[in-house]
Amino acid sequence: MTNTDPGVNWQRTSPVAVVFFLFNAARQFVNNGLPAIVVILAAYASASDSNQSLIQAALLLAIIIGILGSVLAWLRFRFCIIDDRILVRSGVLHREELSVDFKRIQNISIREPFYTRPFGLALLSIDTAGSGKKEIVLGGIKKDVAVSLRKTILSKARPIDDNAESEQDTQADPSLLLSRSGKDIAIYGLTINFIFWLLIAIGAVFGAYDFSEEVFMWLAAKIQIQDLISFAQGDGSLISSALIILGLGLAMFLLLPLISVIGALFRHYGYRLSIEGETYRKNSGLLSRHDESLKRHKIQAVVLKQNFVARLFNRTNIQLRVASAGTGADQGQLPTGPKSTFLVPALHPEEVMDLTSEFLPACEMGKTKFSRINLRRFAAFKLGLAVLPPVLLVTGTLTLLVNWKFAAMLPLAVGTACAAIYRSWQKLGYAVVGEYGFVRYGFIGTKTTVFPLFKVQRVDIRQSPGQRRKGLAHLNIHLASHSLKIPHMPVKHANAMRDLMLFHVESTDRPWY
Amino acid sequence: MAFVNLQLAIDDLPAAAEIEMEPMSAEYRREVLSQQFIIWIPALLGSFLPFVLAQRYFLLAIPVIVLLLGLFIGSLVVRMSGVKGIALREHDIAYRSGLYWRKTVVLAFNRVQHVEVSSGPLQRKFGLATLKFFTAGGSSVDLKVDGLARERAEQIRAYVLGKSDVADSE
Numbered sequence: 183m184t185n186t187d188p189g190v191n192w193q194r195t196s197p198v199a200v201v202f203f204l205f206n207a208a209r210q211f212v213n214n215g216l217p218a219i220v221v222i223l224a225a226y227a228s229a230s231d232s233n234q235s236l237i238q239a240a241l242l243l244a245i246i247i248g249i250l251g252s253v254l255a256w257l258r259f260r261f262c263i264i265d266d267r268i269l270v271r272s273g274v275l276h277r278e279e280l281s282v283d284f285k286r287i288q289n290i291s292i293r294e295p296f297y298t299r300p301f302g303l304a305l306l307s308i309d310t311a312g313s314g315k316k317e318i319v320l321g322g323i324k325k326d327v328a329v330s331l332r333k334t335i336l337s338k339a340r341p342i343d344d345n346a347e348s349e350q351d352t353q354a355d356p357s358l359l360l361s362r363s364g365k366d367i368a369i370y371g372l373t374i375n376f377i378f379w380l381l382i383a384i385g386a387v388f389g390a391y392d393f394s395e396e397v398f399m400w401l402a403a404k405i406q407i408q409d410l411i412s413f414a415q416g417d418g419s420l421i422s423s424a425l426i427i428l429g430l431g432l433a434m435f436l437l438l439p440l441i442s443v444i445g446a447l448f449r450h451y452g453y454r455l456s457i458e459g460e461t462y463r464k465n466s467g468l469l470s471r472h473d474e475s476l477k478r479h480k481i482q483a484v485v486l487k488q489n490f491v492a493r494l495f496n497r498t499n500i501q502l503r504v505a506s507a508g509t510g511a512d513q514g515q516l517p518t519g520p521k522s523t524f525l526v527p528a529l530h531p532e533e534v535m536d537l538t539s540e541f542l543p544a545c546e547m548g549k550t551k552f553s554r555i556n557l558r559r560f561a562a563f564k565l566g567l568a569v570l571p572p573v574l575l576v577t578g579t580l581t582l583l584v585n586w587k588f589a590a591m592l593p594l595a596v597g598t599a600c601a602a603i604y605r606s607w608q609k610l611g612y613a614v615v616g617e618y619g620f621v622r623y624g625f626i627g628t629k630t631t632v633f634p635l636f637k638v639q640r641v642d643i644r645q646s647p648g649q650r651r652k653g654l655a656h657l658n659i660h661l662a663s664h665s666l667k668i669p670h671m672p673v674k675h676a677n678a679m680r681d682l683m684l685f686h687v688e689s690t691d692r693p694w695y
Numbered sequence: 696m697a698f699v700n701l702q703l704a705i706d707d708l709p710a711a712a713e714i715e716m717e718p719m720s721a722e723y724r725r726e727v728l729s730q731q732f733i734i735w736i737p738a739l740l741g742s743f744l745p746f747v748l749a750q751r752y753f754l755l756a757i758p759v760i761v762l763l764l765g766l767f768i769g770s771l772v773v774r775m776s777g778v779k780g781i782a783l784r785e786h787d788i789a790y791r792s793g794l795y796w797r798k799t800v801v802l803a804f805n806r807v808q809h810v811e812v813s814s815g816p817l818q819r820k821f822g823l824a825t826l827k828f829f830t831a832g833g834s835s836v837d838l839k840v841d842g843l844a845r846e847r848a849e850q851i852r853a854y855v856l857g858k859s860d861v862a863d864s865e
Binding site: 662 | 708709710711712786787793795796797798799800801802803804805806830831837838
């Protein structure tokens with residue numbers, strides 16, 4: 183397998199890529215082994231001198247193995263380009279050969295991290311959703327090579343059958359659509375982790391947000407704190423550790439927004455969105471410049487997100503979603519992640535309108551009037567299945583085992599839940615305007631998905647016996663990027679939406695990818 | 696209301712809710728039935744074991760419970776196989792399932808990425824096959840149709856393949 187086939191010109195990336203592999207390995211290690219690291223740190227703090235040196239030796243060994251592994255990974259990593267496909271061979275223990283057709287490539291981005299910048303090198307990430315969850319990263323190739331490679335791949339990405347479109351492609355004249363100031367990015371930073379503060383403040387989750395990212399960060403932060411606490415407990419009294427916990431709680435409350443602002447500035451400072459023919463390009467970053475591009479026809483859905491903080495500033499964040507393999511969105515797994523979304527941050531209301539109709543031609547966002555679902559059924563299901571069982575269990579046990587006065591919690595909890603359910607019902611809506619479908623979810627803020635009807639992949643309608651009597655149904659719309667569920671809607675509307683979507687899908691030969 | 700605006704046009708569209716569903720192959724019911732026998736007969740025999748070992752009469756309650764459970768679940772599964780239906784239209788395929796919680800999936804041929812026909816040992820015995828359709832955006836099977844006669848499955852696959860440039864595998 184190591185033999186190079188005749189006529190195939192296998193290339194290696196620059197040796198600087200070793201650093202990239204090392205970073206990757208370290209990140210994986212931290213991601214997978216966070217609890218283990220905490221335990222080791224705690225053990226280290228409490229260990230005797232001889233044991234400490236043992237742990238140090240083990241750490242040194244791990245670092246050496248990491249470096250050796252990275253060098254091997256770099257040696258094994260080779261790529262070549264034949265005609266319209268890119269071949270990659272990689273893997274130290276588990277060897278892999280990947281061949282990706284340019285047509286299947288969803289997204290290409292060029293990054294210049296601080297460690298490759300001095301060498302004039304860049305990382306080229308190729309997102310190949312649709313053919314298994316694979317991302318190819320060429321870590322450490324010359325920047326001009328990366329740029330020209332991207333150009334070749336994008337030009338061959340799909341043989342464009344539309345003449346008008348290809349003409350536009352050739353005239354490739356980049357024009358700026360949007361640029362964001364440091365202030366805008368700071369506002370974006372404040373908006374991203376709102377849920378995070380809420381989690382700490384209330385400790386409860388309610389609504390229809392995409393929490394996973396925040397929850398992950400929250401967990402990470404929590405583990406770090408535990409580590410600090412165990413450190414504090416090791417050294418002394420209860421009071422000092424209590425003070426530390428209190429101080430940390432306060433600091434988190436003030437620090438977290440600051441951290442997310444700083445993070446956003448690092449990632450998105452100097453944000454510029456431009457269009458070149460049919461290709462959007464986004465350029466941002468303080469130290470590492472990120473350069474991502476996306477063809478307009480790859481957009482599967484546009485998601486407009488406005489949470490509570492964003493509402494205070496009257497800003498909206500837009501995500502452009504592309505096809506992703508194995509999103510498992512309906513199973514509530516981790517979201518597609520930043521790689522398969524293309525971010526347009528902190529937009530003013532009029533910019534939202536302009537850009538939405540830019541991304542989705544002839545989409546009339548302003549004319550949307552959302553229809554609502556059946557409140558009674560929605561509330562009954564939410565109360566009966568999501569609220570009452572845990573509430574009854576908790577108040578029941580507390581009342582029976584601790585104090586009967588806890589029974590007063592029941593109406594309070596149910597009342598709050600009812601208010602919250604009513605609120606999320608108010609926000610839940612669907613609409614069809616022209617060739618586009620709209621689905622909105624929300625609690626305090628809103629998350630609206632706009633999708634071209636002809637890009638729908640599959641439609642399901644589900645009906646329980648009760649719903650059949652009431653003329654209601656659940657409608658599931660599966661997009662290549664994610665799935666949307668409209669519960670308890672009138673079956674008449676569900677059928678009409680299904681027929682309309684099928685009509686748009688089946689009456690056109692326009693490729694959806 | 697924007698939605699009503701479209702109502703006129705929608706009334707003229709072909710309605711997926713009015714598709715006539717074609718039931719599964721007659722052999723399918725027999726296959727499901729024998730599957731249930733294969734599961735429940737050994738379970739029933741096994742449930743006599745406590746009685747045989749301990750020789751206490753009240754232990755005979757276990758086989759009775761297993762028998763009732765088997766009859767209940769078996770009849771449910773067989774009835775479920777009876778309500779399944781499939782329909783082909785010019786541009787899409789519809790599949791209905793579910794005894795109480797009814798589900799209808801409609802899949803347009805030009806969104807099908809990949810079609811698969813498979814059949815297990817029991818299915819082969821009854822000349823049946825499972826047809827699976829895959830679309831983008833999900834790692835799992837998007838539409839799985841059990842209980843089609845082997846030739847019918849092949850026929851549908853050929854039909855779908857003829858409608859779109861999709862990959863197929865067996």
